[in-house]
Amino acid sequence: MDVNEELRETESSGKIVLGSNETLDATRSGESKLTIISTTCPGDVEEDIRKYSGREKVPLYYYPGGGKELGLALGKPFLVSTMAIIDTGDSNIRELGDVLDEDQLE
Known part of the structure; x- marks a missing residue:
């Protein structure tokens, strides 16, 4: 699966939220279907997102690039x-959550 291609498809046909506060809110409420964290996400933000993703059973995906690369992937x-996927649209991005290790959810 080409992650960047699926991200572009999700962005164009589904619903996403961007930014730390919005992503944290969507994860905390369980509205997020998949939460994505870049390698440059601040540690305290990542910790909060991990805590709520575990509590709400929201899958996490660690994007292999930094915030610049994730932004570019989304155009x-x-x-x-950070970003939260609320509606996957026509993409197969949700499959990323299916390949994650359970230990990512605490």
């Missing part, structure tokens, strides 16, 4: 350190 001209 955004800014850094994206």
Whole structure:
């Protein structure tokens, strides 16, 4: 699966939220179907997202690039350190959550 291609499809046909506060809110409420964290996400934000993703059983995916790369993958001209997928649209992005280790959810 080409993660960047699926991210672009999700962004164009589904519903996503970007940014630490919005992602944390969507994860905490269980609204997120998949939460994505870049390698440059601040540690305290990652810790909070992990805590709530475990509590709400929201799968996490660690994007292999930083915020710049994740932003570019989404066609955004800014850094994206975290994002939540609310509606996958026509993408298969949810499959990323199916391949994650259970130990990512605490």
